[in-house]
Each structure stands twice: as C-alpha cells, then as structure tokens.
Amino acid sequence: MHSPQPNHDTRASDDWPSELYRILKAADVRQMSYVPDAGHSQLIRMFSADRDVTTNVLTTEEEGIAIAAGAWLGGQRSVLLMQSSGVGNCINMLSLSAIGRFPLLMLVTMRGEWAEFNPWQVPMSRATQPSLEAIGLKVMRAETAEDLVETVESAASLAYESDQQIAVLIGQRLIGKKKW
C-alpha cells in the first residue's frame, strides 16, 4: 500500500498511549476512572490534564464499574483503567454491567505473564481472562501497539454503540519489563 503516512507504524509503536487517548476522545468518552498502573501512566496524565473529561482515582477497581454505570445513566461514556490484579476485585460489581447491559470499556494492563519479577502477580494473571469471561464480559487482547490501537477502536464501538461489556487486555510483552 502506498501510504502517505509511512511513519504511522513507528509512531503507534512509540506512542500508543497517545493513540488510545485520541481514539477514546473521538468516541466521546467524558469520564475516566483508574487504579494506577505504570503501563497506564501516560494515558492517566493525558486524561487528568483534559478539562472536558472527569477523572476519578479509585481505592479499588470495582468502584469504576459502578461509576461507569452511573455515567451512562446520566448520558456520558466512561472508560476504566486498571492492571490485571484489579480484575479480581471487580467480579461481583460486574453483575451490574452484565444484567443491566451497561456499556463498559475496561483497559487492563497485564502483569504476571511476561518477564515478571513478582510471583504474586502470577495467579491473578492466570485468572484474569477466565474470570472476566465467566461473569459475561467479552475479552479482547493485543500484543503489539498496532493491534492495540485497532482493538481499542473496535472495542469502543462495541461497548458504546452496541451496549457490550468489553475488557481489552494489554499484553505485558507490549508494555515492557518493569525496572526494579
């Protein structure tokens, strides 16, 4: 393909958080909630600096499931950022999204699956996808920056236009090894 933007792939690889921010803004996301993860730090900074988006820092991840449902009741789209260990905290609250068919988009950075230093991250890493699927979410996964950008764009449409509950798992290989 003769693309007029030959640097697109390079740019996505270098700066996928900016691409995700652009996609979520284009999807009219107005609320963002998070429990921090190093892999989400740039996206958190970008949303926190955005006066058109209300940002909530959470004490535990399931709070964001409830906030997203409330936002939708009030006519706004919300996105929730967490790492895989937080998925375990969400399971019962996800009943709300599942039974109410509330649009839900969670971006989950994976720990415990690739060059992981902390063994305590491994059990919940293993349980992340099965437990999300058990409670009724659709799980999508990306291992490269290019795939992630496309996956989040698709997931946002499925969530907000088709009332689906989606978790996008961001592979630890993509995020890179944590420096200890």
Added chain:
Amino acid sequence: MSMSNPSQLDRRAAVAALLKDRRNTLVVSGLGSPTYDLHAAGDHDGNFYLWGAMGGAALIGLGLAQAQPSRRVLALTGDGEQLMGLGGIATIGVARPRNLDIVVIDNQHFGETGMQASHTGRGVDLTAIAMACGFVAAAIVRTLEEVQGLAKQIAEPADGPRLFVVKVLAENPPRSLPSRDAVFIKNRFRAHLGFAAA
C-alpha cells in the same frame, strides 16, 4: 462499644418524608431494604433500583452526578451496603461532586439476611469517616422532625458531597418490589433524562 439503638424511627416513614418534595432529584437505591423503601415511597422514572452490586450505590451516584451536574443526585442506601463500599467514600471525597448526597438508612443490622448486627451498631461512625474523607457535611438524625429538616437541607446546593445517617428501628416492613429488570429500569431512567434507547 455500645450496641444500643435508641431510634424508634420507622424507615418507610423516614424515606417518605425525605422524598416528599423530591422535585428533580435523581435517586439510586442500594440493595436491599432501601430499594424497597424507595419503591414504597412511590415509583418514579428518576429512580434506579439496585438488586445487587453491593457497595455500588453511592458510586453509581457519583458517575451520575458527574454526568448531570445540574441535577441533585441522592444515593439512598443501607448501613451494610455502604460498609461494603467504604473506599468509595474516599473516592467521592476526592471527586468532590457538588450535587451528590448519600443518605444511609441505618438499622445497624444486615436486615436482608437475618438481622445480624452490623458495624454501625458497634461504634463505627459513617459520618466521621465521611468528614475525614473531605465531605462538606455529615450528620446523624433519629426523628421524623429531623428527617424533614434533612429533606430541606439536601434540596439546597452544597459545595461538595454530604453524607447523612438516618438511624431507624431494626425491622423488616412488608417488601415493596420494583422491577428487577435492570435494562428496563436503565432505559426508563435514561428516557426520563431525554436519552433515547439504543
């Protein structure tokens, strides 16, 4: 710590008094008796009833309050439900919505599961927790007259979130059951605010 509960207040009378002049207030009710209390006070398109998602009522209220800043939002819940969402009080304190109030109908028991004593009858004070988390007002009320005063207070704007505890008699009045179809209640609620069903 004392386990006494001097309040003889009837929870249905309290909730009815609280919502008598609700005007445009949007209400989210927590599992389970507050959901029955809210329905008993009169079904309303601006009500969202929880039949699960324990610990989520006040946080649904937060997302809603942030999306609808010109509306007053009331999270009406119980002591057990709010105790499961204690961290949410910190999140709401930091978010500092100016249009969200939490009212805890506090019978000091887990009424839905056999009236086991809860933490609030054993010295845990939700109003002190709320104030420590940056809420702008918090109080405990025990009489119908005080609830009537509270209804007037929460109709007025605030500079941030407020939490009120209404101490009530520990009893289970006959259940008043709203629809358990969350999709229906969701779409009805959104239509009330002018949003079409997808």
